[in-house]
Amino acid sequence: MQTSESRYITLDAMRGFAVMGILAMNIIGFAMPEWAYITPAAYGGETFADQMAWLFSFVFIDGKMRGLFSLLFGASLILITDRASSNGESAAQVHYRRMAWLAVFGLVHYFFIWFGDILFLYAMAGMVAFGFRNWAPARLVKWALIIFSLGLAFWGLQFGGLQILQYLATQPDASADLVRQYNDVKSSPDFSFDIPAQLDLHRGAYGQIVADKLADWPALFGVVFMSIAETLPLMMIGMAMNKSGFILGSWSSADYRRWAWRLVPAGLIATGLLALWMIMNRFDMxxxxxxxxxWGAIPRIMLTIGYAAVLILLIARFGSSPLLSRVAAAGRAAFSNYLGTSIIMTTIFYGYGFGLFGEVSRLGLWAYVLTMWAVMLAWSQPWLKQYRYGPLEWLWRSLARGQMQHMRR
Structure with a gap:
């Protein structure tokens, strides 16, 4: 675990687990109306089996794999900029060219492939994170927690206030004014499931799907606004984890076990209680x-870091296994696997492809997830035995460097 080669295997394998795990949640966005991701009451929660599928994903996966990807993005930022500096290049130029092209990929992904893009968000957060790259680990973690807390306070005022309004407006003695305010919120476009329109849109032609996203272009920046206070802190923590050696697998097994026991059980219990709360409220929007x-932000960040510790222990234990080497290869080609998955899944579910949007149950979607995982594990390793990069990794690197990169080994 202490060699340079092992450190890269650790990062690659963790990235492989993350890109596979992200699909387990993104599949809802590929196959169902957008609100189905937030609550099964919107769509896909009719049967007990579907509710159990939701429960498993909510407790164990939702947000944690994306969080793990954010940690790894921050860790890689340090590796890439340090390598650029050691090669006599401008770290700033290398980094910002990479982020600029990542933003372009994100825009193409969002407008022309799938609305659930995270690449543009990562590019924006990555541009900010670069300014902190020379900070010490303790300072990075301190300010990450401050930024995270400020975002948490903002959303607490927004949605905690909305919950208070809901409670007061649904009391028997609620004033007419409170009831009116609450009904105005529930009937606003932001809180409208609008399921028939979503089904018609995504079962329709490619042109109308693209036109809808182009017409609603500010929504892309809304995603950045809503997610930056969680994504940027996680990147900063990933930067600190790189500098301290945590995410490179340099700590002792006892240290990783200690952090796993501190964070994973408590995070799962808290998330389970939140799931129970949703169930008792009949998945109220x-x-x-x-x-x-x-409410889920703190347990989510606890599990993200706890999962990182668990995965590092597993990678250390099974680092030589053929399966783990395939997971690591999927991580080395994570960019290709992420965008490739979007292309394949939208083709399967959208109207211009096989038109299965809204037709497959939550439980049934796991068949598509498992099949796509098998595809990721099957193609990535043979490809990387012949080529230095995944196809989209090569394209990104060539564009960012301004010249064609050598591809074959």
Whole structure:
């Protein structure tokens, strides 16, 4: 675990687990109306089996894999900029060219492939994170927690206030004014499931799907606004983890076990209680969105870091296994796997492809997830035995460097 080669295997394998795990949640966005991701009451929660599928994903996966990817993005930022400096290059130029092209990929992904893009968000957060790259680990963690807390306070005021309004407006003696305010919120476009329109749109032609996203272009920047206070702190923590050796697998097994025991059980219990709260409220949309943005944020970050510790222990234990080497290869080609998955899944579910949007149950979607995982594990390793990069990794690197990169080994 202490050699340079092992450190890269650790990062690659963790990235592989993350890109596979992200699909387990993104599949809902590929196959169902957008609100189905937030609450099964919107769509896909009719049967007990579907509710159990939601429960598993909510407790163990939702947000944690994306969080793990954010940690790894921050760690890689340090590796790439340090390598650039050691090669006599301008770290700033190398980094900002990479982020600029990542933003372009994100825009193409969002407008022309799938609305659930995170690349543009990562590019924006990455541009900010670069300014902190010379900070000491303790300072990075301190300010990451401050930024995270400020975002948490903002969402607490927004959605905690909405929950208070909901409670007061649904009391038997509620004033007419409170009831009116609450009904105005529930009937606003932001809180409208609008399921028939979503089904018609995504079962329709490619042109109308693209036109809808182009017409609603500010929504892309809304994603950045809503997510930056969680994504940027996680990147900063990933930078600190690189500098301290945590995410490179340099700590002792006892240290990783200690952090795993501190964070994973408590995070799972807290998330389980939040799931119980949603179930008791019959997956109410106000409760669901408040949990997503506010109440679930601390357990989510606990599990993200705890999962990182667990994965590092597993990679150390099974580092020589053929399966783990395939996971690591999927991580080395994570960019290709992420965008490739979007292309394949939208083709399967959208109307211009096989038109299965809204037709597959939550439980049934796991068949598509497992199949795509098998595809990722099957193609990545043979490809990387012949080529230095995944196809989109090569394109990104060539564009950022301003010259064609050598591809074959």
């Amino acid at each position: 106000v409760t669901a969105i408040a949990i997503m943005f506010f």
